[in-house]
Amino acid sequence: MKISLALGDPRALSRQTAWGCLTTNLAMPGFGSLIAGRRVGYVQAGIYLVSFVVTMVLGVRFIYWALQNWNWLHGEEGDRLEALAAMWKVARLPLAGILGFVISWLWALATSLSIINSVPKTESSASAIPPKL
Numbered sequence: 001m002k003i004s005l006a007l008g009d010p011r012a013l014s015r016q017t018a019w020g021c022l023t024t025n026l027a028m029p030g031f032g033s034l035i036a037g038r039r040v041g042y043v044q045a046g047i048y049l050v051s052f053v054v055t056m057v058l059g060v061r062f063i064y065w066a067l068q069n070w071n072w073l074h075g076e077e078g079d080r081l082e083a084l085a086a087m088w089k090v091a092r093l094p095l096a097g098i099l100g101f102v103i104s105w106l107w108a109l110a111t112s113l114s115i116i117n118s119v120p121k122t123e124s125s126a127s128a129i130p131p132k133l
Contacts, residue, residue, distance in 0.1 A: 013037075018119045022112035029101075029108035036115045044108045051100030059094040066090075 013021075013036060024032030030045025066073065066087070073083050 013115070013119050015116075015119050015121070018116045021115050022109075025108035025112045026105075029104040033108060033111045033115070036111075038111060038115070040107075040111060044104050044111070047100055047104040048108075051097045051104060053097075055094055055097030055101065058097060062090050062094050 018036065021032035021036045024035060025044075026032075028045070029048040030041045030043070033041030033044055035041075069086070072078055073087065
């Protein structure tokens with residue numbers, strides 16, 4: 001199997017392919033932009049992948065920390081502000097990963113909408129006729 005990182009041809013997009021790029025960008029930001037031939041897809045995909053890894057790795061670390069400190073966090077005798085400050089120190093990096101994902105997703109959505117708007121709304125009459133059976 002041959003894998004290529006070459007960009008697609010931006011002039012050869014049909015309306016159906018443009019909608020396919022939109023759905024691809026909704027699932028995995030940046031990859032639909034790459035299919036459409038937009039260089040910005042590399043940055044979108046990079047932000048998405050880094051954010052995904054950061055969120056997963058540090059999110060698991062946060063869950064492990066929360067389970068270890070369950071009694072201290074939910075105990076009646078503990079200081080609530082101290083617990084909140086300790087939780088923030090552990091949770092801020094996974095939240096930054098989620099923010100990176102949201103940014104890449106919104107950017108990919110905007111790119112997808114521009115891809116759809118750049119494709120002519122009407123197809124040629126030859127493609128509108130169904131094939132003979």
